[in-house]
Amino acid sequence: MTIAVIGSNMVDLITYIDRMPDPGETVEAPDFQLGCGGKGANQAIAAARNGSEVLMVTRVGNDAFAANTKANFAANGIDTTYVLDTDTTSGVAPIFVDKNSQNSILIIKGANAKLSAADIDRAKADLEKCSLIILQLEIPLETVYYAIELGNQLGIPVLLNPAPATPGLELDRITGCDYFMPNETELALITGMPVDTLEEVKEAAKTLVNAGITNVVVTLGARGVYYLTESGEGEIPPFKVDAVDTTGAGDAFIGAFAHAVETGLDLKGALTKAAFYAADSVTKRGTQYSYAYAKDLDFP
């Protein structure tokens, strides 16, 4: 079965810093890495490296980055039929990773901002054959809503990772999602509720299940994962590792989860595998560079 990722790709410009410069100041940084990124592309690569067939629907620009992005998808075995050329710049993401392995990310959407409902229609004949559609929020919201509607019409489960946190995401247009997978910030934004404690996270997640979303999965960083469905709730404890770079860990989690669900694991089993895969990724530098091939990991 094939997983479809409808979403973004970016060129990650990762600068490892001792500290951010003050306004007007120039500061030398110790290291830099150029890599393929973007939340959609990262999730596609993670799913592929876990062993899934993946179809990518995305837009690249008319610059030197585009060919490399396409080649990267192809090298990872991803179907690039709908990696569409666009007469603008590719998406880029200047990223700063500090000594505590925390990252700050700027995104310039470029071609990603042009991914449209018409592009989804272009891919419809192939999307119909997919068993899961994954979405994030680095493309226009109207495109996201359209993809959810199409998934519902075709009877294909839809996973929405509402990242990055985007004001204006309308709850009543995403209730058709089978999997809604926010972090705490994103959960607070969509519900308007506090999420400082686990009890508050649970209350907020409950409003989403009550609104019609089948599975709500909240990633809590170093505190693990909380999930809620109509039939139950649970927590996945974190895997303790020495983190060197957390960039893209959330995407590693989504891609690995999607693959695990597609192989027939139940929610708890799939989330456990995904948490393990994401934990491994933070022990290495870079975004997609840090994503292991499943055969190299000893999953729980």
Ligand code: RIB
């Ligand atoms: O989630 C990490 C990703 O966010 C990076 O790859 C960057 O491109 C931004 O999209």
